[in-house]
Amino acid sequence: MVDSLASKAAPRSAPGETSDREESLAFEPKFGPDGLAICVTIDASRGDVLMVAHMNEAALRATLATGRLHYWSRSRDALWRKGETSGQTQTLVELRVDCDQDAFLALVEVGGDGGACHTGRRSCFYRRVESDGDATRLAFVEPPTTRG
Amino acid sequence: MVDSLASKAAPRSAPGETSDREESLAFEPKFGPDGLAICVTIDASRGDVLMVAHMNEAALRATLATGRLHYWSRSRDALWRKGETSGQTQTLVELRVDCDQDAFLALVEVGGDGGACHTGRRSCFYRRVESDGDATRLAFVEPPTTRG
Numbered sequence: 001m002v003d004s005l006a007s008k009a010a011p012r013s014a015p016g017e018t019s020d021r022e023e024s025l026a027f028e029p030k031f032g033p034d035g036l037a038i039c040v041t042i043d044a045s046r047g048d049v050l051m052v053a054h055m056n057e058a059a060l061r062a063t064l065a066t067g068r069l070h071y072w073s074r075s076r077d078a079l080w081r082k083g084e085t086s087g088q089t090q091t092l093v094e095l096r097v098d099c100d101q102d103a104f105l106a107l108v109e110v111g112g113d114g115g116a117c118h119t120g121r122r123s124c125f126y127r128r129v130e131s132d133g134d135a136t137r138l139a140f141v142e143p144p145t146t147r148g
Numbered sequence: 149m150v151d152s153l154a155s156k157a158a159p160r161s162a163p164g165e166t167s168d169r170e171e172s173l174a175f176e177p178k179f180g181p182d183g184l185a186i187c188v189t190i191d192a193s194r195g196d197v198l199m200v201a202h203m204n205e206a207a208l209r210a211t212l213a214t215g216r217l218h219y220w221s222r223s224r225d226a227l228w229r230k231g232e233t234s235g236q237t238q239t240l241v242e243l244r245v246d247c248d249q250d251a252f253l254a255l256v257e258v259g260g261d262g263g264a265c266h267t268g269r270r271s272c273f274y275r276r277v278e279s280d281g282d283a284t285r286l287a288f289v290e291p292p293t294t295r296g
Contacts, residue, residue, distance in 0.1 A: 022267055025286040027277055038200055040188050047195050052186055052251045064279045096289065098272040099265055103200040105273040117247055119170055124246040125253040129175055131212045138173040141244065 022099045030102040031057060036072060037102050041116065044093040044107040050116035051124045053080075055104060067092045069108060087112035170247045178250040179205060184220060185250050189264065192241040192255040198264035199272045201228075203252060215240045217256055235260035 021028055031037050036054040043050055053071040055063070058079055062070040069090035073080040083089030089111035096105040110116060117124040126142035169176055179185050184202040191198055201219040203211070206227055210218040217238035221228040231237030237259035244253040258264060265272040274290035 027284045027286050095277040096273040099267055119247055125244040127245055129243040136175045138175050
């Protein structure tokens with residue numbers, strides 16, 4: 001289990017410098033003042049980014065204990081077992097942590113309809129930003145959903 | 149340029165439901181109460197996740213205007229032009245936005261030594277979490293840096 005989840009306010013090292021937190025093998029996840037850390041979730045087989053969400057300590061513990069992705073829903077203010085209502089479950093293949101241990105990268109196998117986005121798409125990042133200097137608009141990368 | 153950067157507290161839709169923000173082509177980025185949004189940065193050619201950082205409105209504008217990635221450094225409380233001191237510049241290839249427009253995905257070409265992490269590695273996610281139920285430790289995915 002997670003041994004030490006205490007939040008420490010140690011700043012990131014300057015370029016070229018490293019700290020114990022960055023080079024050690026001790027897992028010391030750093031949650032923000034709101035108790036949350038970012039989790040980027042990618043499809044383990046395809047490698048593309050599916051979604052970005054938040055984890056608190058409970059979500060991290062539940063994810064590691066069950067092998068199923070859990071997040072913290074800021075809008076519902078509740079622990080969120082991914083797929084609980086949508087069926088879009090995510091099975092953990094590998095969890096990585098970044099240099100200063102305040103962000104996670106989850107490699108997952110997606111269940112259900114294969115999507116991760118509540119709009120029904122595979123990825124939440126289905127639009128690109130197009131800027132021509134005068135105007136900024138979006139364009140679909142993945143087509144509009146057939147749901148909703 | 150970015151037309152509307154006003155933060156709106158509209159909650160994410162329920163599964164299967166969509167909102168205008170999610171299906172329209174209007175770019176309406178949503179910054180948090182702290183003025184920040186998450187940016188996940190990936191290598192445009194390899195597709196792997198390099199880093200996670202934050203953007204405020206100024207960083208987003210500067211990124212779109214110059215084609216070079218700018219972030220907001222929370223530790224230095226300052227606009228951060230990636231590579232300014234390290235040489236690890238990032239040229240924007242494509243910017244995507246997620247369903248509720250509060251997170252960005254930047255596809256970039258990396259300059260300098262090809263790294264994105266201040267420890268000298270390509271990616272900030274160079275360690276994986278290994279949990280056996282009793283103890284949780286880290287293991288290197290990318291070898292320890294030769295710097296520092």
